[in-house]
Amino acid sequence: MREIRTIEMEHDEPAAAWRVASPLAVTVTAGQLWLTVEHDSEDYWLEAGQSFVLQAGARAWLGAGRDGMQVAVTHAEARARASVVPRRQRWLPRWLQAVRASLA
Template identity: 50%
Template sequence: MREVRIFELEHDEPTSAWRVARPSTFKVISGEIWLTVEGDSADYWLATGESVELSRRAVAWISAGQAGARFALASGSERGKTKAKPGVPARDRLPRWLGAA
């Protein structure tokens, strides 16, 4: 059995820190999310449909893009689960509200 929680984050909300209690998949349902994980040297911009695996005890910092975002956090077993690739490193893609194309 898996637990899936859906969250919405507005652009003007402050950056949030999340401590992961058990291995989880973080997936963007709509919008864009800026994500950084303590101990990881890269920051990531995740767009709709992109996901990352978060290990137990990870601390993830998240913030929404210009239009806000909706995302899911899923934990527990999943039959046939494959490891997701992280999104585009933030240094390689500027957020749209900074004038990036």
Template identity: 40%
Template sequence: MREIRLFELDPGQTVFWRSPAAERPQSLQVLQGLLWLTVEGEHADHWLSAGESFEIRGGQRVWLGTWQDGARMRMSQPAKLLSSSTRHRALRIGLPLSWRSIAARIASRTATRFSRG
């Protein structure tokens, strides 16, 4: 599961965004308008238009601003990936349950056919 947040900036508005250091990268995607983005420590600014995205790393400090029309953007984090041991354990637990479910359906169908004669 992942969290997705939508934001709108009014025309000429500038805001500060800080990604917590412990978090995984966040993806910022511009949905509408033109977004000006300044990352602390970088010499160049970024200009993103609708459809473009930028990855904000954990601990980065970013200033976001708009031009004349404002902007709408989406901020999301990638889904957490299961570790291989967790995935393997889930598969071991889930496989017998799915086979039991299939066996129960086959038994139910067979019993229905025999009861019809």
């Protein structure tokens, strides 16, 4: 048996910060997910059907694209890898600009 959690976020909601206790697989089921991980120089933009594995101990920020997002979160194997390639996004929502400015 495994637990699956569904998380939804609208475009205008502030980014959510997560501290990951055990490896998690985040799979986008609708919309677009913005993901950044502490000590990783890339931002990740995931579309529906794409997944990303957050390793234990990671600190991550998640936000929604223009159409919002819905993700499924499950426990993952520690050796699993991401199934996406980093892609830079030229537009940034105002809340994201504020978050990035506060971290600089």
